[in-house]
Amino acid sequence: MGANASTGGPGEKIPNPQYRTSALLHRYSSVDTPLDPDVGHGIPHTLAASRHHSDKKKKSSAFATVRKKLTRRKKGSKSADHAKAIRELTCNWDARDINALVEEYEAGAALKELSIQADLARPPSSLLQQDLSDLYDYKYCTDVDLIFQDACFPVHRAILAARCPFFRDLLCRAPGYGQEVLVDIKTAGMDIPMFSALLRYLYTGEFDTEGSRLENLDVLVHLGDEFGIPNALEQDFKILLETGDYYDAMLVFSSEAGPPDPNVTEACGNDYYFEDELRCHKAILSARSPFFRNMLQKRVRTGEEMTDRTLQTPTRIVLDETVIPRRYARVLLQAIYLDTVDLSLIVRESPSTTSLSEVQAMVAGRGELSQAEEAMELFQIAQFLELSVLAQGCEDIIAESITVDMLIPTLQWSRQPHGSEWAHRQALLYLKEEFSQVASSPVLCELGKDYLGEALQSDYLQASELEVLKAVLKWGEHQLVRRMEEREPNLVSNTAHSVSKKGVKRRDLDDVELREILSEVLPYVRVDHVLPASHDVLSGAIKRGLVSSPPSHMLGGDTGKANAWIPGKSSGMYIKPRLFQPYMDEAKAILEEHLDAEIELVRLRMMRMSHIPDTLYMVDDKTPSRVRHRPSAKPPAFIAGEVPVPDVDKVRAMLGREKELRRIPLAQRAYGICPDRGLVTYQIHLRVVREWGLPDAAVELLQYPGDYYLELLDDIPGAGATAAVALAVPPMSAPARHLDETRFSFTPSPRPLAPRPAPVQHVDPLDVTECTRRGVMPDIAVPATSATPSVGRQMQRSPELGDRGGAAFSRSFSYS
Structure with missing residues (x-):
């Protein structure tokens, strides 16, 4: 059995996904941030480096060369337009205001890096x-x-x-x-x-x-x-796979669809063919797949194994081809023996008509399955066999195959019960990063309202707000035209007088119905940040009544423009700007231009260290206390039957992983420059629960571990005494909330609860003194940090770095 594999094209050979981290991280990264040095410690990431294509690109024709030049010129003109727009906005700003805008962008960039790492997190595959x-x-x-x-x-x-x-x-x-x-x-x-x-x-x-x-x-x-x-x-395992030496099992594919092929040699039955029997080894199959292990152990219990040993015949493992098509057999064995996913081993010459994906492709009029579609089908097989290395290798192929054309199929497949939540996150990440390209293609009109709304809510959408507004209006008008086509009588449809044939002019559209269609997505457009502010698209949307309230600068004059972009200028007008990369780069360039003329800016950037004494390792006596707050109006995110109950050792290990991630340079930088540290901690929690394969709702375990396990109260500084007094009982070796044997179930304690006392003050576990004692450089000493926020912003910050259950995680807090 050959194992020759190409490194490019449809036969992609993907190495062990255990080491596939840097490709997508650099693909979506907005700043030049070094990779997390702790990735792989404890819970390694599973996304490998980008593939190296061995085949060289063919020479482009003259027309293609001209098209590339025009595309490059178009992209350059767009970048110039974005730079011109942000310069016109800030032309009357002083250095303090520009510095505050750059500071917002830098905080968003640090938070984006943590968000990307959380989106890439998943449980490690078994090596x-x-x-x-x-x-x-x-x-x-x-x-x-x-x-x-x-x-x-x-x-x-x-x-x-x-x-x-x-x-x-x-x-x-x-x-x-x-x-x-x-x-x-x-x-x-x-x-x-x-x-x-x-x-x-x-x-x-x-x-x-x-x-x-x-x-x-x-x-x-x-x-x-x-x-x-x-x-x-x-x-050695490659030789063992290719030669089949010392084999004691054979994979046999059985199908009841159609009569057997008379040209194939029969062996041991009407449905089993010698050419389709693949030699393998029971020990390796049982070691890699719990499915095969359980099957072989069942044969031992029923006595079938002893029969095979007596007759000295290999064990036949019969697989239903309607579930596992034989065309994927060699790919499956390659993943089991060598930890690689090689799609070139798929047998494409004789397609299996029992494959559901192939039947759907034939019904749709398409030929062979694409590489991404084959990976999707293989992913479902891997999930059935509980073969994580194959499943994650297929996820990597799907993620790297996402293009504008494959965006919607990937989103739809990954949302299904048999799909991949990790691949779904990568598709959404692609939508946010390539939104400008998607908005200029027909794919935009095919996006579902849920996907479009989720993208518009992101602070990291890579498009100017004017492009976002145009895209939303275009999407809404297309949905309205589709409604009009569906309401047409059957006599008119598909004729020359139908809407689809003659088209619809914009003036013929019903703005009232269009407003109803856009009612759930248009509020996500940050109209205060549309540049230029007097653009015809924005003015037209306001005249048509699609935008309910005009931008703040139209109400407050020119000063309202800065108020909408800078925090602290006016609490009623400020809206957080998106981290649009061209705007961020141009704002930094403008700030650098002010360095020579504005000496005051140097003092602004040094304000961060103004409250630090001369000695680096001395801190103020006033240390923010950990505030324990759980509003009773809203039940916890863990409801009965939603999340399986993890054991206390697993939660303790998750807490240890959380502490590790808090100390990485990227997290330290984010804690130092982000105005709301609760968002930073939430991204760390999200990454931890995904690395352990838990749903996102499990972040509450890390936010309030002592509320679910009293054994963990001693691990939380200052939490044990507070919780013991609040419950009016001493800590016990039992969960604080009553848990059934398999699921979380929120049941209030029958005891009367005493009033909660004032929170116990304690030294934050990651303050400057503790960081110094543990050999971790505190964030205040990092020279790459951005300019210091104003005093008003410092007063609005959440509790300190080590806060795991404080006000930063109040139920009234809205994570974005």
């Missing part, structure tokens, strides 16, 4: 080495027993024979199933623990030096002389 280590520990499907110094080691013949010539020759002399084989090793100093470590090394390719004594290292050198140095684990 081949870890699965084989578990296989050695739990002894699934062992077929031979090694006897060494009166100790029995149940092992797997195929793995040891493929990895070591010594064991290959030894096991060939005892071919029977379940035989006991005496092992005689001539190397001096070999004991039972050392022999067990040797076997684990052959399974995993890694030797546990920490668990072995130093004097045993010399024994390893002599073992290498006696046994030889094994190849890399992936190399």
